[in-house]
Amino acid sequence: MATNLPTTGIEPQTERRPEAHPDRWPDRLRRSAVVLLGGLLGLSAAVVLGGLSPSFASLVFLCIVAAALVPWRLRQDMPASEDRIGLRPAETPVAQALVSGMPEAAVLLDRAGRVLQFNLAASQLAPALRRNELALFALRSPEIIAALRQAISTREPQRAMYVDRVPIERWMEVIVTPLALPAAFGGTESCLMMTFHDQTPLRRAEEMRADFVANASHELRTPLAALSGFIDTLQGQAKDDPKARERFLGIMHAQATRMARLIDDLLSLSRVELSAHVRPDAQVDLVSVVRQVIDGLEPLAKERGVTIATQLPDTPVVIAGDQEELLRLFENLIENGLKYGASGGRVVVALNDDQPGEGTGETRVSVRDFGPGIAPEHLPRLTERFYRVDVVDSRAQGGTGLGLSLVKHILNRHRGRLLIESVPGQGATFTAAFPHPKASPLP
Ligand code: ADP
Numbered sequence: 001m002a003t004n005l006p007t008t009g010i011e012p013q014t015e016r017r018p019e020a021h022p023d024r025w026p027d028r029l030r031r032s033a034v035v036l037l038g039g040l041l042g043l044s045a046a047v048v049l050g051g052l053s054p055s056f057a058s059l060v061f062l063c064i065v066a067a068a069l070v071p072w073r074l075r076q077d078m079p080a081s082e083d084r085i086g087l088r089p090a091e092t093p094v095a096q097a098l099v100s101g102m103p104e105a106a107v108l109l110d111r112a113g114r115v116l117q118f119n120l121a122a123s124q125l126a127p128a129l130r131r132n133e134l135a136l137f138a139l140r141s142p143e144i145i146a147a148l149r150q151a152i153s154t155r156e157p158q159r160a161m162y163v164d165r166v167p168i169e170r171w172m173e174v175i176v177t178p179l180a181l182p183a184a185f186g187g188t189e190s191c192l193m194m195t196f197h198d199q200t201p202l203r204r205a206e207e208m209r210a211d212f213v214a215n216a217s218h219e220l221r222t223p224l225a226a227l228s229g230f231i232d233t234l235q236g237q238a239k240d241d242p243k244a245r246e247r248f249l250g251i252m253h254a255q256a257t258r259m260a261r262l263i264d265d266l267l268s269l270s271r272v273e274l275s276a277h278v279r280p281d282a283q284v285d286l287v288s289v290v291r292q293v294i295d296g297l298e299p300l301a302k303e304r305g306v307t308i309a310t311q312l313p314d315t316p317v318v319i320a321g322d323q324e325e326l327l328r329l330f331e332n333l334i335e336n337g338l339k340y341g342a343s344g345g346r347v348v349v350a351l352n353d354d355q356p357g358e359g360t361g362e363t364r365v366s367v368r369d370f371g372p373g374i375a376p377e378h379l380p381r382l383t384e385r386f387y388r389v390d391v392v393d394s395r396a397q398g399g400t401g402l403g404l405s406l407v408k409h410i411l412n413r414h415r416g417r418l419l420i421e422s423v424p425g426q427g428a429t430f431t432a433a434f435p436h437p438k439a440s441p442l443p
Pocket of ligand 1: 332336337340341369371372373374382387388389390394395398399400401402403404405428
């Protein structure tokens with residue numbers, strides 16, 4: 001195994017496991033021999049010069065031999081005791097407990113990059129990890145190898161990002177931290193702690209944020225470019241053409257309205273997101289909210305040649321909600337029906353309220369149109385921000401692509417759900433379902 005090391009650039013380290021300390025015994029023997037020799041010389045001198053009796057001197061010498069050699073014999077017969085004394089700091093139960101207790105994948109390595117300890121999360125991340133083997137054999141990513149090499153040579157903490165592709169693609173961050181673990185009998189042992197952090201959710205959020213900013217800027221830039229183009233035209237060739245001026249001003253008004261609407265939708269979306277965790281608790285009558293929205297949209301319905309039919313109860317249906325958000329929600333759904341389903345000539349708004357304990361346990365408000373409908377492949381994506389089935393059509397209708405996303409967020413805040421059904425050619429039904437107070441999950 002050590003022959004492979006030059007390819008990784010990491011120097012091999014001689015094993016220092018407890019049983020691998022053969023040099024300690026000759027050391028002790030040497031010390032015993034010195035004691036015996038000293039004792040022998042001292043006693044001989046005392047016999048020759050001091051008149052000590054040889055038999056007494058022999059007795060004393062025997063005692064010295066016993067004192068010097070017997071403990072050594074005992075130690076040799078007690079390997080368990082030596083194990084305890086020779087245990088490396090990185091192999092103590094404390095080190096083991098620390099590594100096992102880490103919430104994310106963690107591997108403790110010796111200074112050469114050999115695995116000493118690792119936890120369950122690490123073994124799931126790299127099933128090939130083995131104690132006393134180089135970590136690099138189990139973690140083959142070049143970014144990890146580079147970080148480990150750097151940490152070993154500089155003794156500085158290193159961090160690196162890499163992509164783990166098995167079993168699913170994950171963005172991982174590895175941090176290699178050099179440590180000096182104190183030994184029980186003085187000194188320290190140099191180790192490396194390697195921890196792995198799953199950065200995939202952060203990365204996804206960051207990608208979504210970047211996409212959102214790019215989409216929002218693009219949506220704002222389009223009407224802005226149209227506005228500045230028409231301003232140029234009005235200042236130039238159309239300056240003295242009253243007919244063209246009238247037409248261009250009309251287009252400019254529509255573009256400015258679109259921009260204002262987009263900003264409005266963006267602000268509403270961020271407001272709803274900010275309060276997503278606070279469940280609205282005001283008492284709101286859904287019937288009057290829906291009627292108010294229909295009244296406000298009558299001019300648009302007339303303009304598009306669509307009649308709005310209602311199937312609403314005569315008595316109030318009260319839910320815990322936010323009046324402004326619910327107005328916005330039904331405005332979006334009914335307006336979409338009028339805009340995209342205009343060819344059907346009819347939009348039906350119905351409210352079904354189950355009695356507690358029967359049916360779905362929900363209060364449902366459905367908006368049905370009889371227009372072209374929506375192809376099934378688009379249905380799961382309709383509530384994504386800026387998603388449109390037909391971008392040109394949506395823009396021509398003054399759409400921002402944020403309406404249904406806002407509807408979904410408002411419903412989430414009300415612990416409700418949005419159901420979308422459509423048969424292409426036969427129209428679409430959008431249903432806002434609110435749970436009955438008893439059936440709703442706790443906030
Ligand atoms: P927009 O501002 O474009 O209307 P929405 O989020 O409200 O954005 O709707 C997203 C897309 O869903 C629309 O662009 C349109 O393509 C499609 N859509 C929404 N409602 C309907 C409907 N009733 N019939 C057909 N298509 C619809």
